[in-house]
Amino acid sequence: MPHTSGQPTDSGKERNGSTDTFRAPGISGGESVPLAVPHPTRHLWSRHPWLWFILPAIIGYAILFIYPTARAFYLSFFDWSGVGPIGDFVGLKNFQRLLTNDRFWNAATNSAKLFLAIFILQNTVSLGLALLLNRKTRMTHVYRTIIFLPVVISAVATGIIWVLMLDPQIGVINPVLEDIGLGSLKRGWQSDPAWAMKTVYLVQFWQWNGMAVVLYLAGLQNVPDELLQAARVDGANRFRAFRDVTFPMLAPAFTIVTVLAFILIFRAFDLVYVLTGPQGAPGGYTHIIGVLIYGDAFGTSGFSTQPRLSYAIAEGVTLFVFLAGASGLLIKALGKRKEAIA
Amino acid sequence: MPEWNDRVNVVFSRRDLLKGAGAAGTAIAVGNLHFGAAGAQENVTLTIWTNHPEWLGPLNSLLSAFSATTPHVAFELTGVPGPDYFAKLQTALAGEQVSDIVGLVEGYLLSQGPAAFPIKDLTGIVDPNLLIDSARTQVEIDGSVWAVPLASYTVGLAVQNPIVAENNITLPTTWDELKATCQTLVDAGVTPLILGGKDGVHTFFIYAGLVSTILGPEGFEELRAGTRKLTDPDLLEAAQLLKDLQPYYNEGFEATDYVTAKALFAQGLGAMMVAGTADFTGFKQENPDADLGFIPWPGKEVGLHSTNTGMELLYAVNNTMSAEKQDAAGQFVAWLATAEAQTIVAESIALPINNQVTELSDPIKAGTLEVRDRDVIVWYDVPETANTLTAVTEVSGQLWTGDITPEEFAQYVQDNLAGPAS
Numbered sequence: 001m002p003h004t005s006g007q008p009t010d011s012g013k014e015r016n017g018s019t020d021t022f023r024a025p026g027i028s029g030g031e032s033v034p035l036a037v038p039h040p041t042r043h044l045w046s047r048h049p050w051l052w053f054i055l056p057a058i059i060g061y062a063i064l065f066i067y068p069t070a071r072a073f074y075l076s077f078f079d080w081s082g083v084g085p086i087g088d089f090v091g092l093k094n095f096q097r098l099l100t101n102d103r104f105w106n107a108a109t110n111s112a113k114l115f116l117a118i119f120i121l122q123n124t125v126s127l128g129l130a131l132l133l134n135r136k137t138r139m140t141h142v143y144r145t146i147i148f149l150p151v152v153i154s155a156v157a158t159g160i161i162w163v164l165m166l167d168p169q170i171g172v173i174n175p176v177l178e179d180i181g182l183g184s185l186k187r188g189w190q191s192d193p194a195w196a197m198k199t200v201y202l203v204q205f206w207q208w209n210g211m212a213v214v215l216y217l218a219g220l221q222n223v224p225d226e227l228l229q230a231a232r233v234d235g236a237n238r239f240r241a242f243r244d245v246t247f248p249m250l251a252p253a254f255t256i257v258t259v260l261a262f263i264l265i266f267r268a269f270d271l272v273y274v275l276t277g278p279q280g281a282p283g284g285y286t287h288i289i290g291v292l293i294y295g296d297a298f299g300t301s302g303f304s305t306q307p308r309l310s311y312a313i314a315e316g317v318t319l320f321v322f323l324a325g326a327s328g329l330l331i332k333a334l335g336k337r338k339e340a341i342a
Numbered sequence: 343m344p345e346w347n348d349r350v351n352v353v354f355s356r357r358d359l360l361k362g363a364g365a366a367g368t369a370i371a372v373g374n375l376h377f378g379a380a381g382a383q384e385n386v387t388l389t390i391w392t393n394h395p396e397w398l399g400p401l402n403s404l405l406s407a408f409s410a411t412t413p414h415v416a417f418e419l420t421g422v423p424g425p426d427y428f429a430k431l432q433t434a435l436a437g438e439q440v441s442d443i444v445g446l447v448e449g450y451l452l453s454q455g456p457a458a459f460p461i462k463d464l465t466g467i468v469d470p471n472l473l474i475d476s477a478r479t480q481v482e483i484d485g486s487v488w489a490v491p492l493a494s495y496t497v498g499l500a501v502q503n504p505i506v507a508e509n510n511i512t513l514p515t516t517w518d519e520l521k522a523t524c525q526t527l528v529d530a531g532v533t534p535l536i537l538g539g540k541d542g543v544h545t546f547f548i549y550a551g552l553v554s555t556i557l558g559p560e561g562f563e564e565l566r567a568g569t570r571k572l573t574d575p576d577l578l579e580a581a582q583l584l585k586d587l588q589p590y591y592n593e594g595f596e597a598t599d600y601v602t603a604k605a606l607f608a609q610g611l612g613a614m615m616v617a618g619t620a621d622f623t624g625f626k627q628e629n630p631d632a633d634l635g636f637i638p639w640p641g642k643e644v645g646l647h648s649t650n651t652g653m654e655l656l657y658a659v660n661n662t663m664s665a666e667k668q669d670a671a672g673q674f675v676a677w678l679a680t681a682e683a684q685t686i687v688a689e690s691i692a693l694p695i696n697n698q699v700t701e702l703s704d705p706i707k708a709g710t711l712e713v714r715d716r717d718v719i720v721w722y723d724v725p726e727t728a729n730t731l732t733a734v735t736e737v738s739g740q741l742w743t744g745d746i747t748p749e750e751f752a753q754y755v756q757d758n759l760a761g762p763a764s
Contacts, residue, residue, distance in 0.1 A: 083435045084458025103736065168594035169606065190597035193743050277540035282596035283739035298429035299732070301543045301600075303722065306453065306729045307432060 069320070075310050076317045082297070082309030094314035104315065106284055107292040110197065114272075114288060115265040117201040122212040122257055127250075129209070130216035131242075144217070148210035155207065159274025162203045166190050190276065193285045200272055200286050207271060208264065212257050219253025220246065255334040259327055266323055269294060289319055386670040387416045390443040391430075392492075393655060395421030396623055400690035407686055408677055415670045425541075425600075435459065442663055443671050445655035446489060448480060449723040456488050461658035464488060467672045472679045476719050477695035480653050489658035490679045493620075493692035496710050497547050497650045497720065500617035500625070501635040502610055505532060511613070514640045515647060517552075517583055524590035527613050534590040536612035538603030539742060542735030545584070547616045547650070549734055549755075551639040552580035554718040555648040562718045565759075566726040572756040573749070579642070581748035585741060596742045608632050619692045620654065622706055636706050638713045649713065652720030654692060726760055733758035 045051055076094055079087035098104045133144055150158065165171050166189040174186040189199045223246050231241040269290035272280075278300035280287025297312035392401055398421045405417040420441070422430050428447060434440040444461055451459070465486045470478050474494065481489045501513065509530050514520040524534035538544045556576055557565060564570040570577070592598065592612055607615040608628035617625075617636070625632050638647040657678060659671040677683050684696035693707055702708040721727040733755045740746045746754070 081454065081458075082432045083454060163599075163602075167598075167602070169592065169611065188594040188597065191594040196597065276597065277599060279540070279542055279735055279739050281540045281739055283741075283743035283745055285739075285743070294429075298432055300735050301425060301428075301541055301731065303424075303428075303447070303543060303731055306732050307428075309432075 072313050072320075073317055076314040078310050080310040082307045087310070090310075094311045095318065097311065098315050098318065103284065103287070103292060104289075107280070107287045107289045110280065110285075110287055111266050111268070111289045113197065114201065114204065114268070115262055118205055118208065118261050118265055119258060121201070121205045122209070122261055123254070125205075126209050126212035126257075127216050130213045130220055131246075133213065133217060134220045144213075147213050150207045151210040153207070155271040156274050158203065158207050159271045162199075162206075163190070163275060166199060191282050193282055196276065196282055196286050200275060203275060204265070204268070204271060208261070211260070215253050215257050215260075216250065219250040223249045251334070255331065258334065259330055262330060263323060263327060266290075266319065289315070293319070385414050385416060386667050387418055388443055388667060388671050388674070389418045389420070389441040390657070391420045391422055391427070391441050391445050393422055393424045393427035393445070393447075394620065394623075395423055396627055397421075397691055400686075403690065404683065404686050407683070408674055412670070412673060415674065438662065440660060442660050442667055443674065444489075444658045444660050445492075446658055448491070448653040448656060448720070449725075449728055451480065451488060451656055451658075452483065452723070453725045453728045456483055456486070459658065460660055460662050461488055462661040462668055462672065464490075464659065464672060464675060468676045468679055472681075472696050472698070474695055474697045476651050476717075476723075477653060479719075480723060481656055489656035490675050491653035491656050491695045492678065493654045493684075493687045494651055494695050495619040495654060495692050496714055496717070497551060497616065497618040497652070498636055498638045498710070498713070500607065500615050500621065501637055502607070502613050503633040503635050505610065505613040506635075509613075513635075513637050515644055516640050517642050520640045521586070524587065528590060533592045533612040534614060535587060535592070536603050536607040536615040537591040537595040538598045538600040539591070539595045539738065540597050540599040542738040543600055543731070544603065544616050545738035545741075546731050546734040547618075548587075549580065549584050549738075550650055550718075550721050550730065551616065551648065552583055553577055554650055555639050555641040555646050556580060557718065558646070558648065558716055559718055562721075566724060568726075572752045572759075578749060578752055581741075581752040585748045585751075588742065596739065604628065618652075619707060619710055623691075634706060636710050636713070638716070647713070647716060649710075649717045650720045651693075651714065651717050652723055653695070729758050729760050730755055 075086070077089060077091055079090045079093075081087070129147060133140060133147070165173050168174060168188050168191070173189065177183060177185050187195055190196050227245050227249075228241055231245050236244065267290055268288060272286065272288050273291050273294065276286040276291075278291060278295045280291060293312050293315045296308050296315060299307055390405075392398070398419065401419055405419060409415055409417070427445075431440070431445070431447065438460070440460065444459065446459065446461075456463075463486050468481075468487045468490055470482050470487050473481070473490070477491045477494060480491060481487055505511075505527075506513065509527060509532065511523055511526065512519070514523045527534040537548070553572065554562065556579070557570065561570060565572070572578075572581075592603070592606060595603070598606070603615065604617075604621060604624050605628050606612060607617075608625040610629070610632070622634065622636075625634060638649045641647045657675050659668055659675055661668065663671075679696060681696050681698045684694035684699045688694040688699055688702050688707060689704065693710065694702075700711070702711065721730045736758075737746060737751055737754045741748065741751045
């Protein structure tokens, strides 16, 4: 094929020792004209100029995420308190220690319980609220705002408010129960092992309910009215219409709500830390994995504690691997469900 | 699109970028040298952190007193709430962004060793002979002096004087009297003991205090040496008493945090509370009218009472800053150990660490010094028992819920005296 652009190609280029040469089209034999051929890397940037646009983001991502993550993996194999020179290489000892540590498994179990509780509440209460708010009334926007409000309140502020309300001595919840004739329900909400974790479920759900409601609302608004009308024409009552038409159509929202809840709960820290403290009071019954990692990394009080940063990093790495793997499986499983419905 | 490609190559060639970056870096470096040199001849501003934001006023007065005699030195003081301080310090050390005057947490210097920190050797600058023994042992390592504590504190029981008077209580001096006093108060409808059990810090101080009454200073040295154990039968009694006092703590104490517990006590919602000297400033801020007293931990028998004394932040000099700033910071730290500085500390902050300052105007501080005749160092100040606070906080909640026995509690702490057993 004749070469007309004047640019070097494989057909018009030949090696002459270490120097690239260019033979003009139509010229046979004779002289070769030396030419500086673009370096392969430079050629890549020339052919794909859009790479320049994403370069800052790639650099930022590498500096702020990839490098710290790789560094965390590296440090988890050492014995290091967090200050001074990095200590001895200990291989997998930190991982071995945490996997045989009751406190780690207790926190992991509590995190799993918290996720399960939030999963159930989001797919019952939040979904129910979304169905109610999907109706068009004069007050719909007001209700939506009220329900979403806790999401925008700082988790720390939320925690402090609830701690004060639940306090058995200065809180308002027990006196209110007393005043409305439900004094028998008064209890140490946060100090009673039987109720402390349930209190955490409630407060965590109170804060994130609005997010699930909004996601489900968005899903509900994508359910075509024609389908619901057709179901009703076919004699389906409200429940059947919801079960067989609306709910299947909510599959994408269900996936998002579930995966988000999974990730948010397993890396939850601030709200639970404020609510039940660095040791998951009482007696570790509310200790979750995020709080455990923070305590091991930076100590559990303002007094002199012995930090175990590399051990805490190993806990973080374990959580990272678990979340990445489990989230992938979750998305895959829920994706199959979506495909089946489609 | 050759034109676009050419343009990109021209504008963003690697060589151009490197040249530009090099030129900019050189300009910045030259600029810094110029302004740095000019600034050092004039004034020096030193950054310093405190883990007691409630002390910002008194600390500023202390710093001003130094600046009055050394006008070219100014300070930038930052208050970091106690529970956040350790995380901030550790992160700053790892990121090489620590303050000019480094406030090390007590015990940290001994357990980690001076080489772990970017601090200057202050031997020959600070006179260690000015320091009380418990302060000196914290900052003098292998003959070198590395820091000066801001102040010291002593832990025992804070008492609400009006409640004691109203209920005709005689302050307890033995364990039996303590239990009897608590029962009398409960019968009168008063909460005998305020405890913030949420993070386990108060629990640690009560446990350490009760064990210290049995050990005394000599016995504590045996614990450090490993010849005494927290599981020894007589020491187990302290863990048992800690549990036996559970009915006398405030309702919901298991989930009450440190700060809320202090507020409850300051407001008179309980008769007694574990407290250190530094806590009294907070009590007064919460309730300026609070009428408070201080007693040592009652002993198993009369005369075996005890207190625990520790150090506030150990101030050292950051050795990564300019020589001028290091000199200025060294001057300040040396001055901090003097009677002049420690008189200010004693009047407005906590107990002095200068051995010449013994006359205190504050009645609670003066009373503390009077009852500090059988004193044991705060356990986490020394490497052999450095991990006891962490260990107690990890399992104290389970002691309250009944998931572990006092014996198992003591065993866990013993197994983790200096670090995790595993």
